Amino acid sequence: MFNRLNQHLSVNTIIVPERYGFIRGINIENAIFSLTNTILSSLNKKQVVAGLFCDLSKAFDSVNHSVLLQKLSYCGVRGIYLNWFESYLTNRRQKGIISTHGGNYSSNWETATSGVPQGSVLGPLIFSIYMNDVPYIIHQITKPVIYADDTSILVHAANVMELQVKIDYSIYQINECFLVNG
DSSP states (O other), rough: OOHHHHHHHHHOSSSSSSSSSSSSTTHHHHHHHHHHHHHHHHTTTTTTEEEEEEEEETTGGGOOOHHHHHHHHHTTTOHHHHHHHHHHHHHHHEEEEETTEEEEOOOOOOOOOOOTTTTTTTTHHHHHHHHHTTHHSSSSOOOOOOEEEEEEEEEEESHHHHHHHHHHHHHHHHHHHHHOOO
């Protein structure tokens, strides 16, 4: 399923170019180059630059299944393939087990309503689809650089006052984006 989904995303150019990591041939060096290039270009134009760096805690655990299934459908995953993903994600039961010298302790079995299976080869690819709309939501100010679950936003302007307005608006936009995505 990973190979089919990855091929579908690649052939149809679905994953945004601002996404680095989790994609063959696009790695952290590419992300660093993009950030550095944006900073240097702004400085060459005598602009001021600020960076907003967002690291999502428990990002893979926060993936809302119904939102993800909608996004998969929007990306063209339909029919039996979408049904497969729904089956793969929903009604998964899990529990925690802690082993100590005094014995084993475990929680009750609970149904997971969010998150992608940990250690799965599909997890990073699914997360990339889940967060694929971030650049579209915050495009009015700048293009973000997204690596794994980290989102870096460089804001540039002619002066500090304009920069502050753009920073405030960028924070508002990224916050709205993260709220929509859960």
